[in-house]
Amino acid sequence: MARYTLGRVARQLVECSGCRVMLFDLFGRGFSDGVADLPHDARLYCSQMLCALASSPLPWTGDSAFDLIGYSMGGGVAVHFATAFPNMLRSLVLLAPAGLIRPERFGVAARLIFTSGIVPERLLANVTRRRLRRPLASGLKAKQQQLTAAEKGLTLPEPSMERESRGLEKAVAEAMDTHSAAVEAQPPEPLGVLWSMQVGRYVRWMLSHHDGFVPAFMSCIRDAPLVGQDEAWARLAELARGSSDKGQRKLPLCIVLGRQDDVVDTGDYEKDVLPLFGGLESGDVVWSLVPGGHDFPMTYSRHVLRTIFGFWGDSDDALTSLQAEETREAAISSSTGKLHHSTTASRKDADRNISSGCKPVVVESMQ
Template sequence: MALPAIPSPRATLIPFLSAAEADRLAYPPNALPGARDVSTFYGTMRVYEWGPADGNKVLFVHGDATPCLVFSKIAQGIVDAGYRVMLFDLWGRGYSDTPLNCRHDVRLLATQILLAIGSSPLSWMGNGNLFSIVAFSLGGPISLAFTGAFPLSVRSLVLLGPAGLIRTLPDGYEDQIMHSPELAPSDEALREKVRQILGVAVSGPALNIQADQRQDAPPPTGPDRVEKTFDMGAVLQWQFDHHQGHVHPSQSTTQYGPLQKGEHIWKKVCDIISARTRPDAPLHGSKLLVFFGQDDDVVVGKETSEEISNLLPPDHLQVETSLL
């Protein structure tokens, strides 16, 4: 039995726009190659997959705020190097629905990886099939949780500004209504708090939506490759304005998600990488590559590096810092 869900802009926006209007959106429905909408017990999710069918496989898992478009150019570069890639929008982001009556915790989000790779015409796991994961921010602990549960399937991990070990959450995340939404005086008050955290405007430019001109939206047909550069600030604004279910997972992930105190999630995989456990796993005795942004004030590189070092010996950890 499917959970109730708030539909994404795939159902609430795109059918009311012309093809030209949809193409001008900050996140157009045909933004990336290999798009498909996957129906699940939790709602419908957006998945993209392209690249050589016989190439080594790489899965990208994005963070809390931005949908998977944040990886578009990186993914295309990986494809150009001969790899097969997959990206998907987490629940309540981009073109994925928002499941209700469930916590948006690491279990729900890590399960989404299974749903994404299970929708592929190719085998991503089982029978010796392996894939690598590149994860950003919240995607870090999500990917670690998945790897801990399915250690025989993951070839390598690259984490970009990973959450899970954050010592102090940024302003707004600790607000009472983000952890007890029932205390919010109104739905609009909670929406305003999420808006402040995301740093978007009160409202973006209005769209010419003709409610009486709904038509069945055809399956998205994307380009053969990524050529366009997407404005992530504009994508955030579009998502806040037009995804009717975006506020709920933003709040629920803050309350229940793996942003902090995720040592148990990290440790299980760190023990494999450092060769303490699971000698049968591809990650056994390998090295974890972690990138931090020099000016990132959410996932502070120095602090998180210290926390990782408590779980992983230095010869199994490579930390890089970027100006971006």
């Protein structure tokens, strides 16, 4: 999953700033084996991070050895890793981090269904698998249809399969159907949209080829550091402040949130997280808002990179390279649009020539 969710950020870190980047799939995802006999909690994933670092032929350990970037649930794991091994990190960047998500944002019913044990594991796994196979857009469309019908005082008929498990599936959907609440005035990056779309295809690939994916997903909802991690975040705030009395250096920390994210809600985190760090005035945390919903590291990756480069104090060369990348992508997008428009127009001309008895001009095109 990391190659899609953080692939654009990783590639631009390498190309624009010369970083050495390590990406790896968490247990039960991508090409990583599942771990069926252990809960998928922060301890498991922090252990996996240490194993991944140790597996590299290049050195990653030592004091201030590397910068850690965590996204979504990975951000929640990164908080625990930072509090356990603070001396290893040069800095910590959290992108829409889990950990203090309010339960109502994540889905109260979903948490209850997955953690209570009242639903047989096999049934829950079947419903989860079926819901993950369905494209996200279809779930959102169904929700919108129900809202529209409710406003008009209508009742939509339910298919028999949906009726049989509608309560359970609704609960499962609460944990999966996340999207932007509104459209940004600034359009997303064209290639970023394509990367975001690949995530759904990759999930369906894992459902077909990775037997450990669904159990890992279900265990994450139960055990991963998604909500209620107040103690770990309080410890992170102490690290961000530093302590000269204890000989503890200050850990540079940057938190990046999407303005339209309805999972890691900006307003919630401003109320719940910023006070832990003494507010923005304390200078203990760099707090940045960027366009987009929960997938902003894919759809608005260059906004993320500008924040990170500024936080790191990178040279102007990195920002110049990033701007050049943006210009190249815009040119490619523009050329593709013009080619498509030209091809469509040419085909219309050819159709008119055919209808009038004239020999059409042959036009080669790529789409």
